[in-house]
Amino acid sequence: MSIEVRTVGDDDIPGWITALAGGFLHPPVATDEDVAFRTAHYDPARTQGAYDGGRCVATFRSFAQELTVVGGARLSADAVTGVTVSPTHRRRGLLTRMVENDLRAAKERGDTVSTLIAAEYPIYGRFGYGPAAWTTSWRIDVARTRLDPRHAAPESGGRIDFATSEEVRALGPGLHDRFRVRVPGAVSRTDAWWDRNTGTVRLPSSPWTERHNAVYRSPSGEIEGLACFTVKARWEAKRPENTALVDGLIATTPAAERALWQFLCSIDWVLHVDTGNRGPDDLLPHFLGDPRAAAVQDHSDFLWLRPLDVPRMLEARTYPVSGSLVLEVEDRAGLAGGRFLLDAGPDGATCTPTTRSAQLALGVGELATLYLGDAPASRLAALGTVREERAGAVATADLLLHTAARPWCPDMF
Numbered sequence: 001m002s003i004e005v006r007t008v009g010d011d012d013i014p015g016w017i018t019a020l021a022g023g024f025l026h027p028p029v030a031t032d033e034d035v036a037f038r039t040a041h042y043d044p045a046r047t048q049g050a051y052d053g054g055r056c057v058a059t060f061r062s063f064a065q066e067l068t069v070v071g072g073a074r075l076s077a078d079a080v081t082g083v084t085v086s087p088t089h090r091r092r093g094l095l096t097r098m099v100e101n102d103l104r105a106a107k108e109r110g111d112t113v114s115t116l117i118a119a120e121y122p123i124y125g126r127f128g129y130g131p132a133a134w135t136t137s138w139r140i141d142v143a144r145t146r147l148d149p150r151h152a153a154p155e156s157g158g159r160i161d162f163a164t165s166e167e168v169r170a171l172g173p174g175l176h177d178r179f180r181v182r183v184p185g186a187v188s189r190t191d192a193w194w195d196r197n198t199g200t201v202r203l204p205s206s207p208w209t210e211r212h213n214a215v216y217r218s219p220s221g222e223i224e225g226l227a228c229f230t231v232k233a234r235w236e237a238k239r240p241e242n243t244a245l246v247d248g249l250i251a252t253t254p255a256a257e258r259a260l261w262q263f264l265c266s267i268d269w270v271l272h273v274d275t276g277n278r279g280p281d282d283l284l285p286h287f288l289g290d291p292r293a294a295a296v297q298d299h300s301d302f303l304w305l306r307p308l309d310v311p312r313m314l315e316a317r318t319y320p321v322s323g324s325l326v327l328e329v330e331d332r333a334g335l336a337g338g339r340f341l342l343d344a345g346p347d348g349a350t351c352t353p354t355t356r357s358a359q360l361a362l363g364v365g366e367l368a369t370l371y372l373g374d375a376p377a378s379r380l381a382a383l384g385t386v387r388e389e390r391a392g393a394v395a396t397a398d399l400l401l402h403t404a405a406r407p408w409c410p411d412m413f
């Protein structure tokens with residue numbers, strides 16, 4: 001019997017949730033609360049399921065997102081999530097059918113890129129996605145930081161206070177909007193994200209643990225940073241050996257960032273601080289008296305991008321120097337490829353289709369890796385994944401696309 005891939009309606013939601021949970025190896029159940037929450041928030045036109053004899057065997061969903069690019073502009077992105085195929089139906093092309101449907105619709109809608117967080121590296125390259133922002137997490141050994149807990153008050157003259165989750169629900173979105181324009185790779189957060197991440201909405205499928213929320217205010221009273229954390233308690237021979245697990249630390253100034261990390265490292269009973277997902281060149285280790293007190297726990301690809309409109313993408317970001325480059329962008333799916341002339345400089349950029357000879361040839365996935373500044377063109381050339389068609393083109397691309405910092409996507413979605 002052939003398997004039908006289609007968008008879902010309200011009646012399909014319980015079976016769709018059960019398949020989603022099972023595909024991620026969670027208990028395959030859909031509670032009334034899960035069904036009510038999902039029904040209130042899903043977009044029927046962007047939620048797909050695969051059906052075998054009436055049973056849902058694969059899930060896929062996308063939603064509207066904004067992605068911050070180099071220079072602070074925000075691109076309309078098609079964010080992909082909830083991707084599963086039942087272990088009984090894998091490697092029969094169901095994911096391929098759902099991705100192709102979604103990318104075609106995103107292109108028609110006018111989205112500039114598609115985004116996702118890949119569960120495994122080999123899944124999405126074939127569909128034109130490329131790794132665009134890596135992530136690093138550290139474990140801080142507080143005793144090695146050489147920070148003096150007697151000086152926990154911010155050196156900046158600002159202050160730190162705890163906030164309730166209700167207060168975070170109210171102040172978080174405004175702070176996050178100011179934060180994300182400064183961080184290429186950061187993405188917008190939906191109301192549903194804030195509801196679930198402040199405990200405003202609690203679902204049995206993802207149990208909520210109340211957090212400690214530390215808010216940093218500048219000397220003039222501006223809210224400039226927020227660190228949310230839980231604590232893993234452990235006592236050994238009457239000695240406290242707790243670990244603070246940071247579940248998001250965002251700041252709009254380095255002073256706020258420094259103050260929040262130093263605060264986390266000053267809490268009695270806490271011997272270790274696990275930072276969670278940070279940018280690969282995060283300032284954190286250098287806020288500590290001994291940067292080696294922060295040991296890398298994890299370092300891997302995180303945000304993947306799929307270009308859908310090359311001219312809009314390249315015109316949206318900023319460039320540190322003036323220059324031009326003819327790019328041959330290859331796209332097997334036929335959605336975004338072509339030959340484009342990028343003419344860019346500190347005052348802006350144009351990117352238009354051209355018949356001039358190509359100078360640099362690359363796939364859409366490689367363009368994703370270069371775009372936010374995660375890797376320079378010379379690195380990809382050394383790996384053989386971009387091709388120099390005219391001598392000097394790689395060096396020009398390195399200069400044009402150079403960024404001061406690597407991108408960072410703080411959010412799992």
Ligand SMILES: CC(C)(COP(=O)(O)OP(=O)(O)OC[C@H]1O[C@@H](n2cnc3c(N)ncnc32)[C@H](O)[C@@H]1OP(=O)(O)O)[C@@H](O)C(=O)NCCC(=O)NCCS
Nearest residue numbers: 083084085090091092093094095096117118119120122123
């Ligand atoms: C990843 C997943 C969705 C793939 O679904 P699927 O229907 O089996 O994928 P398809 O049959 O369309 O595969 C298309 C191609 O990708 C390859 N592929 C798919 N998943 C892969 C994986 N995890 N690792 C390596 N290759 C993979 C297939 O082998 C196939 O290649 P081929 O055309 O050369 O034979 C499915 O395995 C799954 O649900 N995994 C667990 C949950 C998960 O990781 N979800 C993704 C969250 S981001």
